[in-house]
Amino acid sequence: MNQPEDFRQAVREWLEDNCPESMRSPLPSEAEACWGGRNFEFYSEDQRLWLERMAERGWTAPTWPTEYGGGGLNREEEKILKEELARIHARQPLISFGISMLGPALLKFGSEELKQQHLPPIVRGEIRWAQGYSEPNAGSDLASLQARCEDRGDHFILNGSKVWTSYGDLGDWMFCLVRTDIEAPKHKGISFVMFDMATPGVSTRPIRLISGKSPFTETIFDDVRVEKDQVIGTLNQGWTVAKYLLTHEREMIAGSGVSSAGTMSVSKTATKTIGTDNGVLRNTPLRADIARYEIDERCLELTIERARDEVKAGVSLGAAASMFKYYGTELNMRRQELLMAIGGNDALVWEGDASKDGDTPRQWLRSKGNSIEGGTSEIQLNIVAKHILGLPG
Amino acid sequence: MALVLNEEQRMLRDAARDFLTQRAPVSHLRQIRDSGNELGFSRELWDEIVEMGWTAILVPEEHGGLGYGYTGLGLLLEESGRTLTPSPLLGTALTGAAALILGGSPEQCAEVLPEVAAGQRILALACDETTLHQPERNSSQAVAAGDGYRLNGGKTAVMDGAAADTFIVSAATGQGISLFLVPAKANGVTVQPYPALDISIAAAVTFKDVELPATALLGALGEGQALLDRVLDIARIGASAELLGIAQEAFERTMNYLRERKQFGVLIGSFQALQHRAAQLHAEIEMCKSVVLKALQMLDEGAVDNAELASLAKAKLSTTAHKAACEAIQMHGGIGMTDEFDIGFFLKRCRILETLYGDRNFHLDRYARLRGY
């Protein structure tokens, strides 16, 4: 099959036959998303089927090579698949740090054995991954991390702690930055390791967020055994892998700046709630803010499309991931502010029907973390200034 | 269509950049201003531009043009934004030519377009009567008289007003608005030119009992509003392309300054207060590139209704280019305020294009309306 339109037709037909009806609508709430993993309880049989069928074709990781369970699609085919999924409002079959973060790093830096071991279970949603980067004293200055792996001959012993581990309590495995050389300058003594979170000595303590949920944890390591073959890249050269992974994390987060297909637009929400006079929203300052927001949202959408087309034409994204992360998160935060303004008193309800048990305010509060997680907005602007604009310092 | 330039378009852009930086850099604009030029641009340079084929880009081949399309012309406008090159390219080669291509009869096209391509006829859209752009507010009138029409009224802020050979004028015709091709030399036409803040020469134009033949009518009688809107949207996209050039150039000059100017013993580009503003502006300019390219591609694909994208582009570019020009002055410090230094020219030209055919507020309002709120 070499014609894009043939491919589109084939995708369309396959989706028609295989995407369960109940999976063709936007997620009613974050809680119903499919994360997979050893202990994941499917919300419905349809959800399980949808994941299984998509994973079977490798379309949970469309561009990964087929020998690791991926879909083997090129960028253009991936774009078509995305468009066809959006067309029927299909839900994402699997949300996974394994796919959006670890996978790309493994593919680029991992040994053949590590790829064979870890990639196929990620595609199938069997193993859920947690990210062990930040520590209490190493946030923006990530390279000053202190969690330490000591060499014990045929294995390492890990001690220390991580913090702000998203879904740390639900993770099956962790990819983790550790110090393996305490003498070397801070960027030079870091390694990128992986281990099963069921290993004795790993414990997590939930941390509650301002949004009332507790999807992240403090993660403590007390004499944890880490196998020596579970190092990605060269020992003590983990910083390179870490940075590469971050660009993928940032690209993923940037996508949150664009409303997902099928959700009601901010302006529609506003006209429904506030009403119009002669077709004009009854609150003119708010109307102008919404128009500015929707213009920027469309701009971001087009710029993501342009960046993808440029990558296809042979230009690398590189530090631009930081620009997208910055712009996308600031946009999502503006969207949440607008939805709060539109929601008025209803948006202040924490428990009750008026705001679906506080869905609006909880999402608004959660969005405040967008400009912090994955590296703060200030750090992204530093990166753009230095690596794209070539400013000194 | 992929949102990237193809090889041919990249070559066109590079050739334009070479030509403009050699033949018409910002010093050219300064020289035109200081020489008291009455047209607001140099005829000699215009001849060279014509020689390069830029006036023929949009004109179909059967009328002596290249039929190369909007994206190509947009790139030329973007490049002339970078060098602030004064010329009637936007008003004639884009807006005027588009009006004929979209609304002209075969005879009108055969008469006017070859002259546009050959640089022998300068066109100027005359549609504004109020100080803020409100193209639907129209008090000019054309009534049937003999075989043709008699035009009365007046227009303000007509770009390239002093140089224009033919005005494209909107006037009420009883049953809605119509557009007319009005020779600048016709009896009863009075042109009052004035220098605008960027050195270009605009004009107020009045029409007193101007007798027009039936062939002066552009498009169908009474259906001029729709045609005018389409032409305006194309002009707005063109102005956005030029603003994109201004924004990028002002920004790049400022980044160069940040990498060479020292204070407190260090380069000022090492100050984070400036770095973050620069990085934010960079992101905004990247957004602008995507919208302008998308809008130009839509025109090339022959889309009929470009209103939403045109307003999107004009609102975004007016905002961002303005910001880039203001930040350019601020980050240059005192020298940025001097006439001797070039950066101030960017703010001036920017202000003209921002205002042309609707500023950011106009287009914010229009965008919201088009989207149903």
Ligand SMILES: Cc1cc2nc3c(=O)[nH]c(=O)nc-3n(C[C@H](O)[C@H](O)[C@H](O)COP(=O)(O)OP(=O)(O)OC[C@H]3O[C@@H](n4cnc5c(N)ncnc54)[C@H](O)[C@@H]3O)c2cc1C
């Ligand atoms: C919702 C959420 C989920 C997260 N999930 C994970 C996860 O799964 N795994 C993980 O490892 N981590 C995770 N994090 C942690 C996140 O990566 C860090 O919080 C982030 O990198 C910032 O570090 P910090 O919290 O120590 O803040 P700090 O680094 O102390 O920053 C405090 C303030 O100082 C500013 N600042 C710091 N340095 C500079 C500088 N050089 N220039 C200008 N300003 C500066 C920052 O921008 C910020 O405003 C998560 C965070 C959040 C909010």
